[in-house]
Amino acid sequence: MLDKTKTDGILGKKVNKYLLEKGVETPLINNWHFSTDEYKIEQISKSFENIMHELGLDLGDDSLIGTPDRVGKMFVNELFWGLDYENFPKITTVENKMNYDEMIIEKNIKSYSACEHHFVIIDGFAHIAYIPNKVVLGLSKMNRIVEYFSRRPQIQERLVEQIYYAMEYILGTEDIAVMIDAEHYCVKSRGVNDTNSNTITSKLGGIFKKQEVRNEFLSLIKI
Numbered sequence: 001m002l003d004k005t006k007t008d009g010i011l012g013k014k015v016n017k018y019l020l021e022k023g024v025e026t027p028l029i030n031n032w033h034f035s036t037d038e039y040k041i042e043q044i045s046k047s048f049e050n051i052m053h054e055l056g057l058d059l060g061d062d063s064l065i066g067t068p069d070r071v072g073k074m075f076v077n078e079l080f081w082g083l084d085y086e087n088f089p090k091i092t093t094v095e096n097k098m099n100y101d102e103m104i105i106e107k108n109i110k111s112y113s114a115c116e117h118h119f120v121i122i123d124g125f126a127h128i129a130y131i132p133n134k135v136v137l138g139l140s141k142m143n144r145i146v147e148y149f150s151r152r153p154q155i156q157e158r159l160v161e162q163i164y165y166a167m168e169y170i171l172g173t174e175d176i177a178v179m180i181d182a183e184h185y186c187v188k189s190r191g192v193n194d195t196n197s198n199t200i201t202s203k204l205g206g207i208f209k210k211q212e213v214r215n216e217f218l219s220l221i222k223i
Helices: 009-022 037-054 067-079 139-150 156-171 211-221
Strands: 093-095 104-115 121-130 135-137 176-184 199-204
Touching: 009 156, 037 067, 104 139, 104 176, 104 211, 121 139, 121 156, 121 211, 135 139, 135 156, 139 156, 156 176, 156 199, 176 211
Parallel strands: none
Antiparallel strands: 093 135, 104 121, 121 176, 176 199
16 A cells, blocks of 8 residues: 655655666656656546446446546556655665675565556565665565556566566666566456466576576475
8 A cells, every 4th residue: 555654755766767778668658757646546536437427337426437537546646656766765774784695575565556558456476585785675675666567557567677677776686586477367367368367477587597506596485
């Protein structure tokens, strides 16, 4: 859930610039962020009202009358707030005074996103590992980075890249591994209707590209 008291828009803009340099940023319209949330909600609400009308739904019904506004608020305030870098999480690090040089792993981080091709659910878990260089990251910050980039329309391949490069920028090291294991409801609930398949994507950098380190990471997260 977005907590506006725990955001850092300045860091967000720096991460945005870094992702653009790496070619992994979500396709965004220039100057889009200058629209207010209220304006976005209003425009989405109007558009969704038209969609409902074309589907033949009676917007005068007491169960449906508030749906366009609810959808607008849900898109802007709940599902897709990760599109705005003003909402990037505040990140705390501490100096690696103890010279810790082994893996730090956080696994089973909940990732709840939406497929940008059909706008239906991507539901899964992220596993992140890194070997500290000069700083150590507050543990909950990995959860917040995953949540931030999940809260936008996504393809899973780009999602792992964005998490990886945001971590790389903040930590100053390539020794990072990111893996996501998720169910895609564009596969489960439409199209091929395969209810059993999962999708796994990963981004490994630095020392994690060595086979023995990769194997240790996979063993520790039990994938």
